[in-house]
Amino acid sequence: MFHREGQKIILFTFLIVAGIILASQFYVNIAWLRWGLQIAAIILLILILQFFRNPTRKTIKNFDEILAPVDGKVVVIEEVEETEFFHEKRRQVSIFMSPINVHVTRYPASGTIQYSKYHPGKYLVAWHPKSSTENERTTVVIRTPKFGDILYRQIAGAMARRIVNYAEEGENVQQGDDAGFIKFGSRVDLLLPLDCAVTVKLNQKVTGAKTCIAAIAVKKDEEQEATD
Template identity: 65%
Template sequence: MFHKEGAKIILITLILVVAVIFASDLITIQWLRIGLIVLALVFLVLILQFFRNPKREADNSDNHILAPVDGKVVVIEEVYEPEYFQDKRLMVSIFMSPINVHVTRYPVNGVVKYSKYHPGKYLVAWHPKASEENERTTVVINNRIYGEIMYRQIAGALARRIINYAKEGMRAVQGKDAGFIKFGSRVDIYLPLGTEVNVKLGEKAIGAKTVICKKINE
């Protein structure tokens, strides 16, 4: 299953690969012809795997905050959040390499209170200033257990477009499709101070499956 945001790119890639295969008949050097076909097919496979969208069923529990994306946990620290909260929050950052699934999923149930797109630079996603200077979207969801939870999609050095489906006033359903980031990127989650984190630095997170935070209320 592939994400709808990749439909155009996948179609163009298929056309190009077919064109390369037909054009290769004009090449008389056998090894060069085969090599060109193999490269074209490898490129197609890379595009298909990047836009894959595995079906996942979330726990759909207000007592847990789930990972919004697949990737590696690279930051767990207390930071000052200047855009919306304007106070200190616990930030958990998940870095996505080009080989990860790039679908963004809602980490919690609730009502979207804030959703804003920011154009910006394309620093590498793990750069300290990427969350403030790169192209990004900021989404805040009000959850009945945790209160307001923010996640921020951040474009990386290769990314040139962030897709965000969250609109203010809409209801977010945990684990459901919330958007897409094309190519290398990162997502930051901002949590209330004192939230118990269930992941460690370097851990592999799976979107809609990995529990980022344990329940704070029974």
């Protein structure tokens, strides 16, 4: 299954590949060159299909957990000052997606969209510290039943040139549903409450709509009651 954002690109690539194969078959007399062109064209098609794949995932919805919005590797876990919406300190967890990862963005929690804004910007490499505030990006805030407001930010990378964001203010969304797409290498930041319990580690690989990124922190008195 392929994401709808890739349908035109996949069709265009298929036509180009078919054209290269047919042209080389009839007009290229050197065997090694003909086979080389055909193999290169097929590899290009496979890469495009691989990039726009959209695996079906059954999400077990849980109000007590924030799930990974994308596939990738955790590259940042730190406390930061969020200046666009909250204007206060938040716990940031950033996930870097390489070109071979699934690039579908999924809602990390169920709730109501409070804020959704696109920002044009630069195309620094996605792991650059300033990419969160200077690159092309979208910012989305979800009001959740347990965590309050959480923010996720789609960030374009050096290769990415288009971010697709489906979130609309006032819309009710469900954890794990399709929230958008980032084309060709990128990053997603999660800005969470300071009192939540982050459940992932640096360099850990995560799976969108599957891996728990953070959970409701259990207070010490509740832990004591549980052990009594």
